[in-house]
Amino acid sequence: MIGGLFIYNHKGEVLISRVYRDDIGRNAVDAFRVNVIHARQQVRSPVTNIARTSFFHVKRSNIWLAVVTKQNVNAAMVFEFLYKMCDVMASYFGKISEENIKNNFVLIYELLDEILDFGYPQNSETGSLKTFITQQGIKGQHQTKEEQSQITSQVTGQIGWRREGIKYRRNELFLDVLESVNLLMSPQGQVLSAHVSGRVVMKSYLSGMPECKFGMNDKIIIDKAGKGGVTNEAGKSTSGKQSIAIDDCTFNQCVRLSKFDSERSISFIPPDGEYELMRYRTTKDIILPFRVIPLVREVGRTKLEVKVVIKSNFKPSLLAQKIEVRIPTPLNTSGVQVICMKGKAKYKASENAIVWKIKRMAGMKESQISAEIELLPTNDKKKWARPPISMNFEVPFAPSGLKVRYLKVFESKLNYSDHDVIKWVRYIGRSGIYETRC
């Protein structure tokens, strides 16, 4: 199991050091600093073995978090734990920075004591941790016996993510369908790979212990409903065309996985506040919001002509925002002249790229940029690698085609019904790694 956890600043100074196992000595702290943080070459693996001791690390801005062990631990679990640790810290004190860690070191030690025992991860849900690990640290004395047992049953219980007795005057929930669409396209316009990874993020402000049921236009359910002639619970019969094929999805631990496995229905008791309900991935019938058409011509050895056309490919009534096209330039660029029809374009020498920004663009439009790049003559034999042209944007729809069909709330003990809950749904499609080779 996990033998110890260290946090370092960018210089390699220890900010936090907590050892859980006897086989980890103080020298492990130095071993990691010397061999990884101060290593001459860039580290080529997130797992390092130094003298029979294994180190796992992740970096957050310039803070290093390292887990050390001498056993054959579950490596995936260690990384999941490190990410979780970062989440927990972030929810307690915001950004993970040297300043914040030093300011909260007592709290961090307290957290490390609670969420890792003898190197075994324990309950790490921020919601329940915050009920008894507070920055005041003196809450313990003033709690009643009932409060205490409520805390412990929540920490260890079946529904560790939600406490009882939550009350809201207005029962409200917000659903965000956030998708990032990824594309790799050949210069000829052939799609090499494309996929959407999506998240359904929910903010719930609901009283009591509500039972929720979430429905979307999942092809498997719709087909099943269509074949069996059963009208689905939403009452609408949806045509097969509007359903989407989900390659795979994963759920927050509140979702009853066995029920999803058998009936493909998504039912759960939600945590309070904001959390991620599910993640999914699709690869079929993706709407690619933009098409990038590059044209690069080398004119002699000291000049490059670049022309890039972007075409928006969605309903004309919708508006894409925050559009940014990044056209890489060779390292020996000496000067660039740019002409663009729309937006602003600039050559950024420090980033070796021409950055073209357009604030807004409606669907079914196209725009163009052309640039002349002057090159310094070099004797470097190696050819320029021609990194792909990348794009960033935000569109108000889900490129996968996912639609939320319903989200029902049942709370039998309290007197509010599904109709009383105010629900908001929003779709945002963003670019993930959206690249076109040139």
Add this chain to the structure above:
Amino acid sequence: MTDSKYFTTTKKGEIFELKAELNSDKKEKKKEAVKKVIASMTVGKDVSALFPDVVNCMQTDNLELKKLVYLYLMNYAKSQPDMAIMAVNTFVKDCEDPNPLIRALAVRTMGCIRVDKITEYLCEPLRKCLKDEDPYVRKTAAVCVAKLHDINAQLVEDQGFLDTLKDLISDSNPMVVANAVAALSEIAESHPNSNLLDLNPQSINKLLTALNECTEWGQIFILDCLANYTPRDDRESQSICERVTPRLSHANSAVVLSAVKVLMKFMEMLPKDLDYYGTLLKKLAPPLVTLLSAEPELQYVALRNINLIVQKRPEILKHEMKVFFVKYNDPIYVKLEKLDIMIRLASQANIAQVLAELKEYATEVDVDFVRKAVRAIGRCAIKVEQSAERCVSTLLDLIQTKVNYVVQEAIVVIKDIFRKYPNKYESVIATLCENLDSLDEPEARAAMIWIVGEYAERIDNADELLESFLEGFHDESTQVQLQLLTAIVKLFLKKPTETQELVQQVLSLATQDSDNPDLRDRGYIYWRLLSTDPVAAKEVVLAEKPLISEETDLIEPTLLEELICHIGTLASVYHKPPSAFVEGSRGVMHKRLPARTGSGEGTECPDVGNAAGGSAPEAAPSIIPSQGDLLGDLLNLDLAPPTTAGPTPSTSGMQMGGMDLLGGGLDSLLGGDIGGSPAMGAGFGAAPAVMPASLNAPVGGGLGDLFDLGGGVGMPMGAYIPPKTVWLPAMKAKGLEISGTFARRAGVIQMELVLTNKAMSVMTDFAIQFNRNSFGLAPAGPLQVLTPLGPNQTIEVSLPLSTVGPVMKMDPLNNLQVAVKNNIDVFYFSCQYPISMLFVEDGKMERQVFLATWKDIPNDNESQFQIQDCHLNSEAASNKLQGSNIFTIAKRTVEGQDMLYMSIKLSNGIWVLAELKVQAGNPNYTISLKCRAPEVSQCVFQCYEAVLKN
């Protein structure tokens, strides 16, 4: 005011001030002081002097302060065991506290204090906590049993905690179950044969129920535990699989991977024609692909595992090639792993896409990645026959880029393609030849030379090309030299008329001017082959070579099976069994020397190693079998004529060989050898040190074969200068008895012999000769037996040895085969020398160098041994070892255990680094040895034992 200020106090007298503050009456001040102490502790300052003052703060109702004090206690209790007792009362009291959080905190902390006296007091509170009404306390107590077991296993068994822990598996609270499972699994690991976990259908059922309800971490513990279970039949296996598959949709990647592990393992039991089997296969692919959208570190873990899964069950991901395409922004470790998997998944169906991708990658910036991409193209060609042509043309395009490392890499893989598809793509040779000058890496040069030799008949200027390499023959690496030798011999056999001079040149370079035994041997073989029977030579050298196989880098099946059982863990990341990197009681002892026969240039990447292995000894397999016979004949020639040579230096055989060469034609080469044999026979009898090394080599090699028949007389390793033992009994040697030992005196290795004549006649004309051996031991002078040895006479002789003789690896490593001649006959025996006599006087390493070297040597090369019943303290041991040139460089004392760091240098320049753990009062030492040549470890350990015990 923020807490960061605690990190900045570094003034003098700090400890004193802190002491005052800790004893302050004001609560706030006290807390501030404890915080300062913890901050100092974190940055590595020693604040153990404040122990009593900090412990005094423990009696508080402030939970935050209490936790800080506990943290301090966990760190320093072991260094102050007596004072730590002061804390016991508070712990025991806290275990009775009405607040479950405080009860749990007390029992959790107490388990972390590794002081025997405290553990005794822990038992009662722990027993209560295991049965506490609050699940939070029970789940903490469950883990505490594992902690206690780590400190004192016997105590845990005696107190019956294991049974209580087993009961907790049926607890109503899922988290208690999960922690109990985790604790039991860990304890069971150190008792491999105990039936602690006692998995049976009922308990499995309980675990599967808890699986649905506990936290993500608990699910991991349970799944990892389930993976150790073996279902009774396929039906049980299927029902478990059905209940585990929902976990594949969990957001936590570790849960998913552990579920995959259980499924991969249990799937083995399912009949392949079962519908469910197919369904399960289909269900596995999507979650594995989803893992690739996780954070990069997790992607890396996932990819390493997918690499195993793809080898075990290629059908799962065969349609998912695209997701392994490399993204421009992927970290390098992800890129390299993806590339590996792409090659494994390459098939006729997707090869076009794969090739297009690989070509794209070959223009990236990262050198390692580009090289691997080029290699991947070659592997695609070998794997998918239909694509070979396209691969070759892609490689040619890449060669045109003239990027140096791309060209070299491409040539290496084209050579492999030639070996897979002979006589198909030779048209590209011209292009390859154009790039001859840019090749500066041995592997690429060797590959190019191989191509030129193999296709010499189609390359008009093959002789010129090879000749150009010959100019700098001595500066080439062995790999290139060997290849060049073979290539020129091939060329000669194909175009004998024009290349006679060239072949003579290379043969003489290889046999006379080289110190490398491999090269010399190969040279001699060719030489004799060519001179005795050119037709046979043609059959041997130009024999049809076996085609290279498709998959050269697969993990060996038994290891793969083991690694599949470790999916998700470090073992699956390293692709090594846990025993390779986990130390301690879990079966890590390297009992045997690994029989590693790799070439000198060790490469990390398995496929690189294989490619090298595939090419370098290409002609060797067909030739080696004949070597023994040939040399056997030669040996007979040499030894059969009973010469009467005295200890006079003979005319050098090397000179004669040289003259023959000058004489010209091949026919005369053979004659020259026969003519040379009496001289060589004489050389054997003569002072061996003067013998020309080049002729000595094959003779020695032949002797080795003979000696094996003689059987070795093992010498027990008893002492630093071991007592004399009988090496050659009189019965076996016509009345000559030889006993002796080895010693190192003032830097000179000496063989101390006692010769006894138990025969009736006088013995004269003694001479001694060693067979080639691991460390090149050879007599540094003649055996000084000046007076004839009469019947029943004994003479003691001391023979100085040098370490510059010919080298051949022996088994055991320190085996020495000796031939002694007298006027009656030649006698053979073998003996073992203590390797300690090879430890040189300047073997003391700089501390810095030691540290760096220790880290630098891969952990695979480390061996651990136990030395039992040794009653020296570390000081005395160190002194004693120093006498044998084992130098202590540093000493560290950790918790009553002395760690000695030592270095040894062998006469052949090999360094051995050692870490000796000596615990006061414990007669058993643990020693870890690290060396770049791990074969010597066993011998070095024997020396330690011998030296320390005498």
